[in-house]
Amino acid sequence: MTQTPGPTAARRGRPRSAAVDRAVIDTVLRLLTEGTSFADLSMENVARQAGVGKATVYRRWPGKDALLLDVLAAVEAPPAEPAGHSLREDLIASIEAIRHRTLAKQENALLRNMLLHLHSSPELWQRYYETAIVPRRRTLARLLERGVAEGELRPEIAEDLELAMDMVAGPVLYRATIRPDLLQDDTLAERIVDWFLQGARPQDGKTPGPRYA
Amino acid sequence: MTQTPGPTAARRGRPRSAAVDRAVIDTVLRLLTEGTSFADLSMENVARQAGVGKATVYRRWPGKDALLLDVLAAVEAPPAEPAGHSLREDLIASIEAIRHRTLAKQENALLRNMLLHLHSSPELWQRYYETAIVPRRRTLARLLERGVAEGELRPEIAEDLELAMDMVAGPVLYRATIRPDLLQDDTLAERIVDWFLQGARPQDGKTPGPRYA
DNA sequence: ACGATACGAGACGGCACCGTATCGTTAATC
DNA sequence: GATTAACGATACGGTGCCGTCTCGTATCGT
Missing domain, CATH: 1.10.357.10 (Tetracycline Repressor, domain 2)
Structure with a gap:
C-alpha cells in the first residue's frame, strides 16, 4: 500500500490481498469508533482483531503512524456541494x-x-x-x-x-x-x-x- | 490528599510532606505542557521526574485517574468577572x-x-x-x-x-x-x-x- | 511443474510500565 | 528515647506491546 514494491512491473509470486488492506483499515476504524484512542491502538491488537498475521500488517505499513495515515485517506471525501437554492x-x-x-x-x-x-x-x-x-x-x-x-x-x-x-x-x-x-x-x-x-x-x-x- | 487517613485526629509518625504533592502535580503539568498526552503519562515517569519514590505517589493516589483529578483541581479558577464598562x-x-x-x-x-x-x-x-x-x-x-x-x-x-x-x-x-x-x-x-x-x-x-x- | 511471494499463526528477546514490597533513613508524637 | 509512619530508592513478578523471524500453506507468474 504505502510501499508497493514493484510499480506495475510484472510481479512474481503471490500478489498481496486487497481484502487484507480493507480488513485492517476497517478494523482500525471500528476500534476508534468504539472508543479506542490512537494511543491505545496497538499493531498487535489490530492484527488480531482483523484476523490477520502481525507480519502481514508490518509488510504494508512500517508502523502505527503510517497505518493511520492510510486510515485517514480511506475516509472518503464528502460529495456535499449544496449549491442549490437561496x-x-x-x-x-x-x-x-x-x-x-x-x-x-x-x-x-x-x-x-x-x-x-x-x-x-x-x-x-x-x-x-x-x-x-x-x-x-x-x-x-x-x-x-x-x-x-x-x-x-x-x-x-x-x-x-x-x-x-x-x-x-x-x-x-x-x-x-x-x-x-x-x-x-x-x-x-x-x-x-x-x-x-x-x-x-x-x-x-x-x-x-x-x-x- | 485524596485519602488523608486521619481527619484532623492527632496523627502519629512522620507527617506527609505537602512539598511532595506540589512536586508531583507540578511535574504532571510540566509534562503535559511539554506535549505528553494523558495516555503517555506513566506513574513511573512522573515519580522519577518529580524526584519522588513511586510508592510515595501510590500512597496518595490509587492510580493515574485519581492523580489527574487532583491535577485538574489544582489549576486555579480564574478570577475574571470583567463587570465594568459598556x-x-x-x-x-x-x-x-x-x-x-x-x-x-x-x-x-x-x-x-x-x-x-x-x-x-x-x-x-x-x-x-x-x-x-x-x-x-x-x-x-x-x-x-x-x-x-x-x-x-x-x-x-x-x-x-x-x-x-x-x-x-x-x-x-x-x-x-x-x-x-x-x-x-x-x-x-x-x-x-x-x-x-x-x-x-x-x-x-x-x-x-x-x-x- | 517450479520458483517466488504472500498468507495466518505464533515464538522470540527486549522493553516500559504496572502495583507491591523491602530496604535504611527521617521526622513527627508519646 | 521509644514508637510510628512517610520518605527515596530499588527490586520484584506480571503484563502487553514492540518488531523480527520461522513455520507450513496458498496463490500467483513462468
Whole structure:
C-alpha cells in the first residue's frame, strides 16, 4: 500500500490481498469508533482483531503512524456541494452537514483524536485537515463569496472570509467538540444561520454600529 | 490528599510532606505542557521526574485517574468577572480572556486531552468542565442577561442564552481547538463581538429577516 | 511443474510500565 | 528515647506491546 514494491512491473509470486488492506483499515476504524484512542491502538491488537498475521500488517505499513495515515485517506471525501437554492438555504444545508457529520461516532472519534495530535503529529493532522475539513470549508467560502457578489451580504465580508466562515460554523463546531449534548437540536443550523445573516446582510439605512454606554 | 487517613485526629509518625504533592502535580503539568498526552503519562515517569519514590505517589493516589483529578483541581479558577464598562467592552474582554487562556500552552494541552476523554472519562471531564469552563460561561451569561435587561440586546436572546453564548464564543473557541494559527490576531475579539452585536441588537424599524431568493 | 511471494499463526528477546514490597533513613508524637 | 509512619530508592513478578523471524500453506507468474 504505502510501499508497493514493484510499480506495475510484472510481479512474481503471490500478489498481496486487497481484502487484507480493507480488513485492517476497517478494523482500525471500528476500534476508534468504539472508543479506542490512537494511543491505545496497538499493531498487535489490530492484527488480531482483523484476523490477520502481525507480519502481514508490518509488510504494508512500517508502523502505527503510517497505518493511520492510510486510515485517514480511506475516509472518503464528502460529495456535499449544496449549491442549490437561496443563500440562506444553502448555508443552512452546509451547517447542517457539519452538524450531522460530527454527530456520527466515527467522525467524532477521528476529530477528537486528531485534535490531540494537532501539534504532535503535523503530518497526520495535515492529511486529516485536507481530507475532512478543507472541502467543507471551500464549499462554505464559495457560498459566502457568491452572497457578497449578489449583494446579499456586506462587501466587507469578502475581506476576511475566514472570520465570516468561523462566525457561522464556529458555534456548531464548538458544540461538536465541547458540548455534544447541545448538538441534538434539529433547528440549530437554521437558527445559527438566521442569526448570522442578521449581522451579515447589508444594513438598510441607519446602521446600528458599535454603541458605547 | 485524596485519602488523608486521619481527619484532623492527632496523627502519629512522620507527617506527609505537602512539598511532595506540589512536586508531583507540578511535574504532571510540566509534562503535559511539554506535549505528553494523558495516555503517555506513566506513574513511573512522573515519580522519577518529580524526584519522588513511586510508592510515595501510590500512597496518595490509587492510580493515574485519581492523580489527574487532583491535577485538574489544582489549576486555579480564574478570577475574571470583567463587570465594568459598556456591554461591548465587557464582551470583548470576556472573549479576549478566552483567547488568551487558550493560547497558553498549559491550558491548551489540558483542553485537548480533556476533549479526547470527554466520553471515556466523564468524571475527569466533569471536573475540568466545572473548573475551567463553567465560571467563564457564567460570566458571559450574566453579561448577556444584563444586556437584555438594559435593552441593548434583543429580548429573544434571553430565551436561548446557550445559543447566544455559543454564537459569540464559538468562533474563538473553534479557532482555539482547530485553527490555533488563526488565533494570534489581536483584534479578533473586537471584530467578533461587533459582528455578534450587529445581529443581536434590537432592530430599529424594518427588520431584514429571512429573505428567500 | 517450479520458483517466488504472500498468507495466518505464533515464538522470540527486549522493553516500559504496572502495583507491591523491602530496604535504611527521617521526622513527627508519646 | 521509644514508637510510628512517610520518605527515596530499588527490586520484584506480571503484563502487553514492540518488531523480527520461522513455520507450513496458498496463490500467483513462468
